[in-house]
Amino acid sequence: MTQSITVEQSRELDDKTINKIGIPSMVLMERAGLKIYQDMLDNKELNLDNVLILAGTGNNGGDGLVVARLLETHGYKVSILTVGNPDHASEDHKKQARICDYYQIPKVFMNANFDKYTTLVDALFGSGLSRNVGGDFATVIDNANGSAPKIHAIDIPSGLNGDTGEVMGTAIKAASTSTIAYPKVGMLKDEAKPYTGKIYVDDIGIYRGNTFENA
Numbered sequence: 001m002t003q004s005i006t007v008e009q010s011r012e013l014d015d016k017t018i019n020k021i022g023i024p025s026m027v028l029m030e031r032a033g034l035k036i037y038q039d040m041l042d043n044k045e046l047n048l049d050n051v052l053i054l055a056g057t058g059n060n061g062g063d064g065l066v067v068a069r070l071l072e073t074h075g076y077k078v079s080i081l082t083v084g085n086p087d088h089a090s091e092d093h094k095k096q097a098r099i100c101d102y103y104q105i106p107k108v109f110m111n112a113n114f115d116k117y118t119t120l121v122d123a124l125f126g127s128g129l130s131r132n133v134g135g136d137f138a139t140v141i142d143n144a145n146g147s148a149p150k151i152h153a154i155d156i157p158s159g160l161n162g163d164t165g166e167v168m169g170t171a172i173k174a175a176s177t178s179t180i181a182y183p184k185v186g187m188l189k190d191e192a193k194p195y196t197g198k199i200y201v202d203d204i205g206i207y208r209g210n211t212f213e214n215a
């Protein structure tokens, strides 16, 4: 059976890796982005000719911005739609956004037509999702699900409850998901399958404790 962890365990392992062991969070984000990019290349069902990154303003969005930069520097066409207030973005997200600005990766806005892209990357929410999805986030998720391109999700399909597999208002229906360190328990439930699609599990150097209570 695949080992899975709760969202809280995932956040505890991230915290221990960064704050106790001392691996910088930007290093983990870089490793996450590189693995996710490689998963996307491996998934031959994804057409990477014209990719749109749907980025929230947290670290899940930061992972998405790393993927944007890697696509850009390897010659793929890529654009970014940031949802939420960039002034309130996490520190690592802001650093990644500055790097994307250096590379002049095009930005698009809420009126973007998703049908003109070949793949969407869902980097709206990961382990930070804490309430039902509404507003612009729900609009973007529903537009993404209703559009032609396949969706590759980062860590957890946005809007899916990582512990229960329930939909919190609305949720991304991904063709594939790159989950960080371990799948989250809710993602392995039968009802979550239409949302996660094929799951890639990415080892990025997060602490792998055997007994989580001692982690």
Ligand SMILES: NC(=O)C1=CN([C@@H]2O[C@H](COP(=O)(O)OP(=O)(O)OC[C@H]3O[C@@H](n4cnc5c(N)ncnc54)[C@H](O)[C@@H]3O)[C@@H](O)[C@H]2O)[C@@H](O)CC1
Pocket (backbone or CB within 6 Å): 014, 015, 018, 025, 028, 029, 032, 056, 057, 058, 059, 060, 061, 063, 090, 124, 125, 126, 127, 128, 129, 130, 131, 132, 133, 134, 137, 154, 155, 156, 180
């Ligand atoms: N620093 C770390 O520990 C690492 C984090 N990683 C990535 O970072 C993710 C977690 O990042 P964050 O903790 O920044 O959280 P998220 O990026 O998942 O969420 C961002 C923020 O959205 C807000 N939010 C929650 N529910 C909402 C809702 N329904 N509507 C609107 N806003 C809502 C919350 O304030 C939350 O902090 C992981 O899933 C993973 O993708 C990876 O880069 C690996 C290392």
Ligand SMILES: [K+]
Pocket (backbone or CB within 6 Å): 060, 122, 123, 124, 125, 126, 153, 154, 155, 156, 157, 158
């Ligand atoms: K996501």
